[in-house]
Amino acid sequence: MAESHLKIAIRRIKKDSLAIAGFCVICAFAFIALLDVVPVPYRDAGGLHFNRTALDYLARKPVELSYSPPLARTGVLNRKEFALHSLHLLGTNILGEDVLYDALKGVRTAFIIGIVPLVIAAFFAIVLGLLAGYYGGWVDDVIQYIYQVLSSIPGILLLIAMLTVMERGIWQLCIALGVTSWVGLCRLIRGETLKVRSMEYVEAARALGASDARLLFRQILPNVMYLVVIEMTLDFSGLVMSEAVLTYIGVGVEPGTGSWGRMILSADRELPNGIWWNLTGASVLLFLLVLAFNLFADALRDALDPRLRKG
Amino acid sequence: MEEVLRIEDLRTYFYTDEGIARAVDGVSLSIRKKGTLGLVGESGCGKSITALSVLRLVPSPPGRIVAGKIILAEREILSVSENGMREMRGRLASMVFQEPMTSLNPVFTVGTQVEEAVRIHTDTDRTEARKIALEYLTKVGIPAARERMAEYPHQLSGGMKQRVMIAMALCLKPALLIADEPTTALDVTIQAGILRLMKDMQEETEAAILLITHDLGVIAEMADEVAVMYAGKIVEKGQCTTIFAEFLHPYTEGLFKSLPGRAHKGEKLYTIPGNVPSALQFLPDCCRFNPRCPLAIERCRIEEPPLVHVGGGHWCACWVRAPERGLE
Amino acid sequence: MVYYIVRRVLLAVPTVLGVCIVTFLLFNVFASPEAIARRQLGKNPTTAQVQAWVHAHGMDKPMFFNLKPASDSRVHVLDSRFWSQMRELLLFQFPESDYLHENVGSLIKARIVPSLTITVPAFLLSIIVTLPLALFVAYYRGTYLDRTALFVCVILMSIVILNYIIVGQYLLAVVFKYFPIYGYEFGLNAWKFVFLPVILAVAAGLGGGLRFYRTVMLNEVRADYVRTAMAKGVSESGILFKHVLKNAMIPILTTTVLSIPFLITGSLLLEMYFGIPGMGNLLLNAVNNSDYPIIRTLTYVYSLLYIAGSILTDISYTLVDPRVILE
Numbered sequence: 001m002a003e004s005h006l007k008i009a010i011r012r013i014k015k016d017s018l019a020i021a022g023f024c025v026i027c028a029f030a031f032i033a034l035l036d037v038v039p040v041p042y043r044d045a046g047g048l049h050f051n052r053t054a055l056d057y058l059a060r061k062p063v064e065l066s067y068s069p070p071l072a073r074t075g076v077l078n079r080k081e082f083a084l085h086s087l088h089l090l091g092t093n094i095l096g097e098d099v100l101y102d103a104l105k106g107v108r109t110a111f112i113i114g115i116v117p118l119v120i121a122a123f124f125a126i127v128l129g130l131l132a133g134y135y136g137g138w139v140d141d142v143i144q145y146i147y148q149v150l151s152s153i154p155g156i157l158l159l160i161a162m163l164t165v166m167e168r169g170i171w172q173l174c175i176a177l178g179v180t181s182w183v184g185l186c187r188l189i190r191g192e193t194l195k196v197r198s199m200e201y202v203e204a205a206r207a208l209g210a211s212d213a214r215l216l217f218r219q220i221l222p223n224v225m226y227l228v229v230i231e232m233t234l235d236f237s238g239l240v241m242s243e244a245v246l247t248y249i250g251v252g253v254e255p256g257t258g259s260w261g262r263m264i265l266s267a268d269r270e271l272p273n274g275i276w277w278n279l280t281g282a283s284v285l286l287f288l289l290v291l292a293f294n295l296f297a298d299a300l301r302d303a304l305d306p307r308l309r310k311g
Numbered sequence: 312m313e314e315v316l317r318i319e320d321l322r323t324y325f326y327t328d329e330g331i332a333r334a335v336d337g338v339s340l341s342i343r344k345k346g347t348l349g350l351v352g353e354s355g356c357g358k359s360i361t362a363l364s365v366l367r368l369v370p371s372p373p374g375r376i377v378a379g380k381i382i383l384a385e386r387e388i389l390s391v392s393e394n395g396m397r398e399m400r401g402r403l404a405s406m407v408f409q410e411p412m413t414s415l416n417p418v419f420t421v422g423t424q425v426e427e428a429v430r431i432h433t434d435t436d437r438t439e440a441r442k443i444a445l446e447y448l449t450k451v452g453i454p455a456a457r458e459r460m461a462e463y464p465h466q467l468s469g470g471m472k473q474r475v476m477i478a479m480a481l482c483l484k485p486a487l488l489i490a491d492e493p494t495t496a497l498d499v500t501i502q503a504g505i506l507r508l509m510k511d512m513q514e515e516t517e518a519a520i521l522l523i524t525h526d527l528g529v530i531a532e533m534a535d536e537v538a539v540m541y542a543g544k545i546v547e548k549g550q551c552t553t554i555f556a557e558f559l560h561p562y563t564e565g566l567f568k569s570l571p572g573r574a575h576k577g578e579k580l581y582t583i584p585g586n587v588p589s590a591l592q593f594l595p596d597c598c599r600f601n602p603r604c605p606l607a608i609e610r611c612r613i614e615e616p617p618l619v620h621v622g623g624g625h626w627c628a629c630w631v632r633a634p635e636r637g638l639e
Numbered sequence: 640m641v642y643y644i645v646r647r648v649l650l651a652v653p654t655v656l657g658v659c660i661v662t663f664l665l666f667n668v669f670a671s672p673e674a675i676a677r678r679q680l681g682k683n684p685t686t687a688q689v690q691a692w693v694h695a696h697g698m699d700k701p702m703f704f705n706l707k708p709a710s711d712s713r714v715h716v717l718d719s720r721f722w723s724q725m726r727e728l729l730l731f732q733f734p735e736s737d738y739l740h741e742n743v744g745s746l747i748k749a750r751i752v753p754s755l756t757i758t759v760p761a762f763l764l765s766i767i768v769t770l771p772l773a774l775f776v777a778y779y780r781g782t783y784l785d786r787t788a789l790f791v792c793v794i795l796m797s798i799v800i801l802n803y804i805i806v807g808q809y810l811l812a813v814v815f816k817y818f819p820i821y822g823y824e825f826g827l828n829a830w831k832f833v834f835l836p837v838i839l840a841v842a843a844g845l846g847g848g849l850r851f852y853r854t855v856m857l858n859e860v861r862a863d864y865v866r867t868a869m870a871k872g873v874s875e876s877g878i879l880f881k882h883v884l885k886n887a888m889i890p891i892l893t894t895t896v897l898s899i900p901f902l903i904t905g906s907l908l909l910e911m912y913f914g915i916p917g918m919g920n921l922l923l924n925a926v927n928n929s930d931y932p933i934i935r936t937l938t939y940v941y942s943l944l945y946i947a948g949s950i951l952t953d954i955s956y957t958l959v960d961p962r963v964i965l966e
Contacts, residue, residue, distance in 0.1 A: 148657075160926050250926070271805070287802075406867075
């Protein structure tokens with residue numbers, strides 16, 4: 001009864017209705033993020049412009065003068081009411097921009113911050129972890145030294161330092177986050193490689209004359225991948241949440257990019273004045289995405305757990 | 312009463328994602344006072360689960376004792392409360408497990424763990440419990456027991472650990488000792504010592520033993536009676552001497568034929584063709600062994616053979632070797 | 640034991656040196672001394688002022704090795720930026736802050752206590768609350784109570800810490816006015832200002848902590864020795880509180896002891912939001928003011944703390960796991 005691990009994992013996940021709900025929510029968010037990637041060009045007096053995305057096309061509302069509560073008819077500026085041009089489901093912020101639109105623009109940023117750093121980190125972690133675990137000796141010592149030094153430096157400081165050097169920007173942030181977070185995964189992969197290296201099927205393959213590279217990629221890597229998958233899905237929420245925190249500290253994405261962190265940051269000034277919708281819009285979307293990922297990632301981790309592979 | 316343990320038509324099922332695993336599917340057996348019953352079968356036949364069921368230690372979210380009766384020292388096990396059951400575990404019946412490496416708590420000393428057994432069930436204080444623990448640790452043959460009591464499990468060898476387990480199991484003189492593959496994880500040279508120890512302790516404490524194993528050699532040494540299990544059912548049972556000399560069931564025959572000692576030099580070793588079915592795949596309404604049985608006839612595929620008394624306490628469930636004659 | 644500690648400390652030396660080198664590269668290679676000077680001197684400094692500042696702070700010296708003869712016509716090879724900064728850090732003669740004009744060492748001394756008044760109570764309270772809860776949930780494992788608790792944990796974990804702080808501060812301090820919003824007082828009155836941040840810190844960490852402890856407990860519950868204990872007749876509470884707990888302490892200690900040195904470094908966000916003049920606040924302001932001496936020194940200090948933490952963790956293993964022998 002040797003079912004492939006993937007099939008077993010999928011079957012187990014299907015039983016967990018919360019995980020499925022989470023997965024659906026993730027898909028919904030991913031769809032919104034995609035909408036924000038597809039360009040819908042428009043033409044005006046200046047020529048053909050490509051900086052409008054499908055999301056912009058669908059969800060952007062006309063800009064008002066200033067704040068207005070959700071579903072209101074009028075807003076307030078300098079204690080004077082002004083009429084609104086259109087209906088805003090979540091109200092408008094200080095610049096009169098639709099809060100729902102602002103929040104939806106943050107989805108793409110969230111996905112980028114959640115995925116790209118992990119891909120970068122996974123690259124370093126896999127290469128260095130495999131090499132360290134497989135070759136041992138001085139290679140292992142050098143790699144261990146590197147990640148000992150890196151992990152002794154507080155992540156936040158490394159981040160700040162790197163971001164001070166590079167300009168602010170979402171891709172710079174991704175690189176910085178990726179470079180500062182590969183150590184944990186590398187340790188895990190190294191450990192697992194050590195375990196797998198001495199397993200019988202690897203010995204057998206080696207006895208049959210397989211080269212090192214072949215062993216690494218064909219035999220060891222697939223058995224180590226589940227760690228990578230688990231870690232990536234677990235870290236997604238952490239990264240998305242840290243974007244908010246980093247923006248508050250001042251090292252987040254550049255202004256002009258959608259950012260839930262920026263919206264939460266503005267709550268400082270707004271809450272005392274009774275303006276709650278900016279904070280709520282961003283927080284609710286952030287919460288839903290993170291919760292969905294947490295539920296799905298948990299189920300995925302349980303499904304891929306080798307100890308539960310009783311077949 | 313003469314009988315220490317009586318199991319009647321026990322059924323223990325596991326409700327899993329992939330279906331219902333009928334691990335124990337209608338098992339009946341009994342053990343008399345001071346007797347030793349060996350429960351034999353390959354892995355996956357349900358013998359361990361039978362043993363766990365007696366102490367109601369079957370892991371309970373997937374597993375459940377679905378039907379049957381278990382009478383231990385005149386008490387109806389299945390209708391007792393969990394608290395009542397807890398009082399019986401260790402005192403009326405105790406168990407020794409297969410893996411001595413992991414069966415002892417690594418962070419407590421060996422002496423503490425034996426003392427714990429004493430103090431749970433009796434009203435003794437620490438000094439008294441320690442005395443009893445020391446007494447039994449000496450009895451099971453641990454040299455310099457007083458010093459070794461203060462050691463941790465990882466400091467002892469496998470054989471020593473198993474002796475500690477036996478001391479822990481017998482220090483309250485239970486009526487029944489269940490030993491689940493007690494020597495399987497040990498070196499062959501140590502096995503004999505452990506088995507001899509169990510026999511000696513049985514003499515002293517007058518306990519009955521339910522011995523679970525896949526090793527016919529162990530049965531030969533230890534058991535008076537033997538029951539052969541296959542796919543959740545008992546296919547043959549009787550006195551050891553009878554079964555060893557006149558086994559009837561084709562599966563039992565296969566087990567004996569597979570013993571390496573019986574082959575002559577140069578001969579191929581015998582194996583029973585086919586594989587043990589998984590508990591999820593047990594087919595109802597047929598003899599479960601029939602796919603692998605060289606003697607299978609048409610009836611074996613459509614009707615399950617009952618255990619038939621063949622004479623002298625020897626029972627067998629086979630349409631070919633024990634056609635219906637004297638049912639109980 | 641002492642021998643072990645000494646060995647570990649010696650082994651840590653190359654790591655600390657590595658950290659110093661990495662920080663030096665990060666903070667010196669990528670920002671020019673003139674730019675730093677300009678930022679510190681305020682609006683529109685003259686070139687002369689910039690030069691003076693750069694010289695006063697030793698930033699016009701070469702990076703690594705000084706091969707030019709100095710005013711006394713001798714060549715001091717080690718009179719370079721790298722070596723003077725190394726000397727400061729390694730000999731614990733901390734520099735002076737660019738922005739605050741105080742010695743970083745005395746700044747640190749002044750700010751440790753406020754940080755500790757938040758982190759230590761939060762740390763202890765977390766353990767006191769989470770551990771019994773985890774045991775409770777482990778007792779009822781598999782039941783609806785357990786599953787609901789787990790779900791609640793995931794929900795609590797999915798709320799960003801910013802939300803806990805912002806909403807908590809707003810509701811409890813601004814709206815209901817139970818606590819002061821901001822500020823700090825040294826001495827016994829500190830508890831008034833520290834109460835809310837501590838509660839919020841514990842609340843924010845509750846979901847993740849409870850889930851972790853529960854996982855650890857349930858891992859142990861599945862072990863063979865638990866089955867043996869049950870066969871002996873040990874009660875459910877005996878199994879949890881004696882057998883499982885002591886084994887569970889091993890992984891719990893890894894995470895807990897490792898974080899003890901970081902109690903000194905303080906929580907960046909909490910100190911920022913509640914105006915607590917602690918180490919976290921110091922670091923944050925230093926970042927905003929590009930105050931490199933502080934950032935440099937704090938990075939070095941944090942690394943030392945991390946290394947101390949890992950040595951402490953390894954030692955603590957011997958207290959709970961008899962199988963561990965320190966070689």
